Amino acid sequence: QVQLVESGGGLVQPGGSLRLSCAASGSNLASYTTGWHRQAPGKERELVASMRWGRAPNYADSVKGRFTISRDLAKNTVYLQMNSLSVEDTAVYYCYAFAGGRDWWGQGTQVTVSS
Numbered sequence: 001q002v003q004l005v006e007s008g009g010g011l012v013q014p015g016g017s018l019r020l021s022c023a024a025s026g027s028n029l030a031s032y033t034t035g036w037h038r039q040a041p042g043k044e045r046e047l048v049a050s051m052r053w054g055r056a057p058n059y060a061d062s063v064k065g066r067f068t069i070s071r072d073l074a075k076n077t078v079y080l081q082m083n084s085l086s087v088e089d090t091a092v093y094y095c096y097a098f099a100g101g102r103d104w105w106g107q108g109t110q111v112t113v114s115s
Contacts, residue, residue, distance in 0.1 A: 002026045006094070007023070011114065029078065033098040049063065062088070086113060090114070
């Protein structure tokens, strides 16, 4: 059982940056695939970035070169550094962890990009 809590969302101007954090408890994330999805109003949830130990991170085409996923296993935390944000990045961002055919999700954090 994994509990995930996101933080770091907020309001930012176009071109700005935010760093999202996802703190995990209940299990160490070392053996999990972890990542971020997002859901904008009226749209389906989409994968933003994911990573698994020993493999290169995976990114949606729309965020490549702007977003970076990382994790600190000592802190059991996953991060999403988001740079050069645009209004199209406005969404609720969800952290997830996947292992053994099961997945766990955080409650989501709102990111709003607006001038």
